[in-house]
Each structure stands twice: as C-alpha cells, then as structure tokens.
Amino acid sequence: MRKLLFVFIVVCFTWSSYSQKSMEGSHGKKSEFSNPKLVVGIIVDQMRYDYLTRFYSKYGEGGFKRMMNEGFNCKNNHFNYVPTYTGPGHASVFTGTTPKNHGIIANDWYDKETDKMVYCAEDNTVLAVGTSSEAERMSPRRMNTTTFADENRLFTQMRGKSIGISIKDRGAILPVGHTANAAYWFRGKDEGKFITSNYYMDNLPKWVQDFNNSNTAKSYLKEWKTLYDISTYTESGDDLNNFEGGFNGKKTATFPYDLKALSKKNGGFNILKQSPYGNSLLADFAIEAIKNEALGKDKDTDVLTVSFSSTDYVGHNFGVNSKEIQDTYLRLDKDLERLFNTLDKEVGQGSYTVFLTADHGAVDVPLYLQSLKIPSGYIKSKDLKDALKSFCLERFKTDGLIKNVSNNQVFLNRNKVKELGLDLSYVQQTLVNEIITYGKVYKAYSATTMSTSYFSEGIEHLLQNGYNQKRSGDILTVPYPNHIFYRKTGTSHGSGFNYDTHVPLLFFGYGIKHGATLQKTVIPDITSTISALLGISFPNGASGKPLEFILE
Numbered sequence: 001m002r003k004l005l006f007v008f009i010v011v012c013f014t015w016s017s018y019s020q021k022s023m024e025g026s027h028g029k030k031s032e033f034s035n036p037k038l039v040v041g042i043i044v045d046q047m048r049y050d051y052l053t054r055f056y057s058k059y060g061e062g063g064f065k066r067m068m069n070e071g072f073n074c075k076n077n078h079f080n081y082v083p084t085y086t087g088p089g090h091a092s093v094f095t096g097t098t099p100k101n102h103g104i105i106a107n108d109w110y111d112k113e114t115d116k117m118v119y120c121a122e123d124n125t126v127l128a129v130g131t132s133s134e135a136e137r138m139s140p141r142r143m144n145t146t147t148f149a150d151e152n153r154l155f156t157q158m159r160g161k162s163i164g165i166s167i168k169d170r171g172a173i174l175p176v177g178h179t180a181n182a183a184y185w186f187r188g189k190d191e192g193k194f195i196t197s198n199y200y201m202d203n204l205p206k207w208v209q210d211f212n213n214s215n216t217a218k219s220y221l222k223e224w225k226t227l228y229d230i231s232t233y234t235e236s237g238d239d240l241n242n243f244e245g246g247f248n249g250k251k252t253a254t255f256p257y258d259l260k261a262l263s264k265k266n267g268g269f270n271i272l273k274q275s276p277y278g279n280s281l282l283a284d285f286a287i288e289a290i291k292n293e294a295l296g297k298d299k300d301t302d303v304l305t306v307s308f309s310s311t312d313y314v315g316h317n318f319g320v321n322s323k324e325i326q327d328t329y330l331r332l333d334k335d336l337e338r339l340f341n342t343l344d345k346e347v348g349q350g351s352y353t354v355f356l357t358a359d360h361g362a363v364d365v366p367l368y369l370q371s372l373k374i375p376s377g378y379i380k381s382k383d384l385k386d387a388l389k390s391f392c393l394e395r396f397k398t399d400g401l402i403k404n405v406s407n408n409q410v411f412l413n414r415n416k417v418k419e420l421g422l423d424l425s426y427v428q429q430t431l432v433n434e435i436i437t438y439g440k441v442y443k444a445y446s447a448t449t450m451s452t453s454y455f456s457e458g459i460e461h462l463l464q465n466g467y468n469q470k471r472s473g474d475i476l477t478v479p480y481p482n483h484i485f486y487r488k489t490g491t492s493h494g495s496g497f498n499y500d501t502h503v504p505l506l507f508f509g510y511g512i513k514h515g516a517t518l519q520k521t522v523i524p525d526i527t528s529t530i531s532a533l534l535g536i537s538f539p540n541g542a543s544g545k546p547l548e549f550i551l552e
Contacts, residue, residue: 035534036510038296038352039152040343041175041305043090044332045168045312046493047358048320049077049502054235055329058228062337064506067356071508072550073516079360079503080522081465082478082496083407087120087170088466089359089523090307094147094175096527096542098465103144104174105471110404110411112471117406118142121170123199130195130204130212131187138169138185139199140178145541147177148527148534149303154179155536160300163293164307165194165286167278171307171359181293184208184285186278192217192269194285207292216284220277221263225256226327227334236326243365244324245317245489247271253318253489255327274317276331278310283335287342296347301534306339307359308332319365319491353510353533355526358503362493366482376482379440381405384477391434396420401427408485408494409473410435424448428474435477443478450476462496511552521547 052064052073059065067073079089081098083106091104099105104120111118121138128136149162164176169185176183182201184194193212196204204212230239237243239254246253248265263271272278286306289295295302311328318324336356343352366376385405392401398420404411410431417424428446435444443459450467463476479485479495486492493500505521511533524544531538532546 035301036296036351036353037298038290038302038304038343038347039530039534040352040354041094041303041530042336042354042356043093043171043175043305043307044356044358044504045086045171045307045309046315046360046362047311047504048361048499049075049504051325051329052504055326055333058232058235058326058330059333060337062340063333064336065333066337066340067354067506067508068516070514071354071506071512072514074505074507074519074521074547074550075516076518077357077503077505077521078498078523079496079501080462080524082459082462083466083494084360084496084500085407085494086168086312086359087174090171090174091120091143092523093357093359093526094149094177094305094539095143095145096148096524096531096539096544097145098524098543099468099472100465101145101468101541101543103142103468103471105466105468106407107170108406109471110406110409110473112411112414115403117404121173123197126197126199128195129198129201130193130208131191133187136169136187136195136197138173138183138197140173140176140180140183141199143174143178146539147175148531148536148539149175149305150177150179151531151536151539152301152303152534153177155534156300159298161293161295161302162305163289163295163303164305165282165289166305166307167273167282167309168307171309172305175305175307176303184289186217186269186273186281188270188273189268192272205292207288211285211288217269217272217281220272220275220281221260221269222277223256223258224275224277224327226323227330230255230323233323233326236323237321237368239323241368243319243368243489244322245487247274253322253324255323273310274313276310276314276328278313279308279328279332279335282306282308282310283339286339290342290346296343296352308335315362316490316492319368319489320362321364321368350510353512353530354506354508355530356504356506357523357526360493361498361500361503362491363482363484363495363497363499365489365491366484367488369482374482375480377440377480378488379479379483379485381485384435384438387438388431388435391431395430395434396422396427404473407473408477408479410475410477412474424474431475435475440479440483441477442480442483445476447472447474447476459496462501507550513550513552515550517549519549 123139166172244253369376
C-alpha cells in the first residue's frame with residue numbers, strides 16, 4: 001500500500017512540474033509565441049545621436065539613461081535615404097521601408113497629376129473633429145504601405161488597439177497607419193487642444209474632451225527658464241549670439257522667456273510648440289491615453305506611437321548648439337521618466353516594449369560654422385529656378401519647360417517636352433549637366449538614372465531609396481555639406497550627410513536584451529525587429545532586417 005502511495009505521489013509531482021513548465025512555455029517571458037502587452041514607439045523629432053552623449057551627464061536615471069542602462073543601444077543607426085524630413089521619417093520608421101515604396105517623399109511635394117503642391121497628411125475627403133478649422137482635414141491616405149501597427153491590428157483580428165499622438169498631425173497620423181483606432185494632434189493658435197478627423201471617429205472621446213477642458217495647455221503658458229543653473233550648461237554655446245531666431249516681441253534670443261506675454265505675437269498656443277512645454281503637454285496627453293484607453297490591459301498587444309515635436313521646433317528656431325536645445329532635452333528626459341513610470345504602473349514593468357528613435361537629425365547653424373571657418377552656406381531655391389529657366393530658354397528656345405523646383409528636385413513640364421518632340425531622358429541629362437556646374441550643387445542625377453541604374457552605397461544609394469517613380473522629380477540635386485535652403489538663424493535638415501542621418505535607436509522592455517552595438521543599423525530595421533518580436537507579418541513594403549542580436 002505504501003509503495004502504491006509513493007508511486008502516486010511521484011506521478012503527481014512529475015505531472016505538476018510538467019504542467020508548470022507548460023504554463024511557463026505558454027505564458028512566460030521566454031515563450032516563442034508570447035507577446036508584450038503594449039508596444040510604444042517614440043520618435044523625438046530632429047534628435048541627433050550626439051544629444052544622447054553630449055547631455056548624458058545632465059540626464060536623470062529614469063529617462064534616456066534608463067533606456068540605455070536597461071535596454072539596447074544601437075549607436076550607429078542611420079537613415080538610408082534622402083530626403084531626411086519629418087513626413088518621410090515618421091513613415092519610414094513605422095512602415096519599415098523608404099519613400100521609394102511608401103510614397104511619402106517630403107512633407108509637401110509637387111503633385112504631377114494635379115499640378116499643385118500637396119501635403120503628406122492632407123485629405124479633403126474627411127472632416128476635422130474637435131475644431132472648426134478647415135485646415136485640419138487629415139488622414140494617412142497618401143501613404144502607400146502598411147505600418148507594423150496595421151499588421152498588428154490584422155493579426156489580432158482588429159482587437160489590438162493602435163493610437164498615435166503628436167503635436168504635429170503628420171507625427172500622429174503616419175506612424176500609426178491606416179487601421180488606427182485614433183490619431184490625435186495639437187491644434188494651437190487660439191484653441192490649444194488635441195483634435196482628430198472623422199477618418200477615425202465622429203466625436204472626440206470624453207477623456208479627450210475632459211483633457212481639452214482642463215486648461216492643461218493654458219497652464220504651460222508660463223515662464224520658460226532653464227531647468228538648472230544656466231552656468232552649468234557647458235555642453236552648449238553662449239546664450240547670447242548671432243545664430244538664433246527667437247520670438248517676436250523679444251529683442252534677444254536669451255533666457256528667460258515669458259511665454260504667456262509672447263504668445264500674443266507668436267501664434268497664441270502655437271508658442272508652446274517652440275518650447276519644451278509642448279513635449280510636457282504631449283506626455284500629459286499620452287499618460288491619459290494609456291489610462292483611459294486601457295492600453296496593455298488584455299491578451300492582445302496594443303500599440304501607442306508618441307512623437308515629441310517640440311524638439312524640432314526649438315531646433316529650427318535656435319539651432320543645434322543653443323542653450324534652448326539643451327534645456328529642451330533635459331526637460332524631455334524628465335517627461336520620458338514620467339511616461340515610463342506610468343507604463344510601469346498601468347501596464348507592468350517588463351510587460352511592455354519601447355523603442356525610441358528620431359525622424360532626422362539637423363546641421364549646425366551654417367552661420368555658426370562659418371564663424372569657425374568650416375565650409376557651409378545657404379542656397380536660394382529661386383536662384384536655381386531662375387538659372388534653369390534662363391538656360392532652357394537659351395538651349396531649347398522655349399519657355400515653360402520647368403514646372404516646379406522643390407525639395408532639391410526639378411520637375412519638368414512633360415507635355416511641353418512632348419510638344420517639342422524632345423526625348424525626355426535627353427532633356428533630363430542636359431539639365432543635369434547644366435546644374436552640376438552651379439557653385440553650391442554637389443551632385444545631380446536624372447530620374448532616368450535613378451530608374452535604370454543601381455547604386456549600392458554613397459549618396460547615390462540614399463537618393464535611389466528616396467526616389468519614388470510616380471511622385472519624385474525629373475532631376476535630383478544634392479547641395480554641398482552644411483549648405484541649406486533656410487534663413488540665416490536657426491537650422492534645418494533634409495540631406496544624406498551624417499548630421500541628418502545619424503539618429504538614436506534605443507530599445508528596452510519586454511523581449512529586449514541589455515547591450516549596445518556599433519554595428520550599422522538602418523531605420524527600416526526597426527519595424528522588422530518589432531514585427532519579429534510580435535510574431536506578426538512584416539509591413540507589406542518592409543525592406544529592413546530584424547536585429548536579432550537585440551532580442552532575447
């Protein structure tokens with residue numbers, strides 16, 4: 001009897017151990033088919049990689065440093081196409097491909113079919129929700145491919161939620177894709193509230209209305225002074241200099257800034273976009289979205305995309321080396337800490353996955369570089385256009401061959417080319433041969449070359465990845481390094497040089513190893529990695545590879 005009892009106990013213990021291991025395999029962290037409850041994709045608009053290292057000693061432990069200390073740091077991460085603008089950047093990060101495939105070739109571009117400039121997120125077939133402004137009719141319809149958020153929705157039979165938020169409309173809309181439950185962006189001016197369009201819903205949810213009515217935005221119309229003693233900001237240049245824009249109504253671009261008083265001459269609530277408080281406001285809204293939308297609360301993975309836009313506005317206004325940009329990043333670090341603490345509490349530490357990157361970098365203010373004897377300068381689009389028109393009149397004895405010059409591209413009047421009986425590729429190459437003689441043009445290529453040749457490296461490779469046969473121009477030009485189409489204060493971006501392409505890529509949370517690499521990674525790799533982590537289909541145009549060395 002005792003022998004039978006002993007056998008029974010052994011069998012029960014063995015079965016219990018087997019069942020426990022089976023449960024761990026089904027639901028534990030190491031199971032091949034288990035997923036994080038929530039994926040948060042963060043874009044910091046215009047964040048150069050060296051903002052991680054320059055300001056490192058001033059960051060706290062809970063923001064950028066937490067991602068680096070607990071997660072994986074891809075230190076040599078680059079955009080692999082031109083142009084490095086906001087619209088293409090957001091689309092590329094989340095679709096896992098380049099403008100060649102997803103079609104967002106710029107923020108605004110000349111549309112060859114309608115013969116007018118179009119905006120990457122505009123959609124006149126929808127209506128704005130939460131505002132009466134006709135300027136806020138937006139959707140993702142101009143983006144040709146899916147995002148990983150779309151694929152997650154399809155995989156979960158539309159049960160997994162997808163929500164995108166940003167100060168900028170394109171920063172909210174493009175990342176979260178075509179099937180999103182919601183995309184919210186900030187309407188400034190005299191309103192100061194988050195809005196959407198009826199592409200997503202007919203009315204704002206109550207929690208969004210409550211947030212808009214809470215006067216949170218109004219509370220940030222206050223003095224902007226440095227977070228710490230300005231004398232400790234040794235990682236940036238002098239506060240008073242000749243390289244910054246500043247605000248209307250204030251003689252110098254120097255701290256402090258009375259945002260409430262200055263708002264009257266700087267677009268009302270729009271001034272928040274050009275201060276670190278725009279990021280704080282967005283973090284407040286993201287925290288409310290996590291709580292009120294119950295993100296990460298069920299078995300289906302949810303997706304939240306957050307794009308911090310104020311870093312871009314501040315960078316454009318004050319430049320890469322300004323006290324203002326340093327203070328903006330030190331404050332953003334605090335906002336990230338608040339966001340991560342909320343995720344720990346609401347979703348559970350170790351139950352969510354976060355990645356952080358940028359949509360592009362930025363160049364030092366050329367005027368500042370000139371003061372240091374570094375080659376740099378400015379280009380006027382009108383000068384290029386006038387020169388080309390004069391050349392066409394002389395060479396082809398006709399006017400009207402040039403239809404548009406924008407985004408470093410030249411669009412020809414193809415009907416005119418046909419009328420004159422000219423060969424299109426011949427006209428393109430003739431203009432390329434002319435343009436390359438212009439002093440500030442570094443390189444130039446025709447659309448025919450982009451379509452018929454293959455480039456595996458260099459600027460030519462980046463141009464080809466950014467060239468969309470349906471939408472791009474007939475001639476693509478590349479200015480010299482540190483040369484921009486911009487005013488002489490503040491800075492811009494858009495090139496294929498390292499200051500624009502080298503951006504952070506940090507992962508941390510569920511399924512992510514701790515470590516770092518100097519191996520080169522490219523932006524399309526992000527979506528392939530997240531898709532592999534989730535076990536879902538890659539977006540339909542994805543061209544990146546999974547970074548398996550970061551996954552547990």
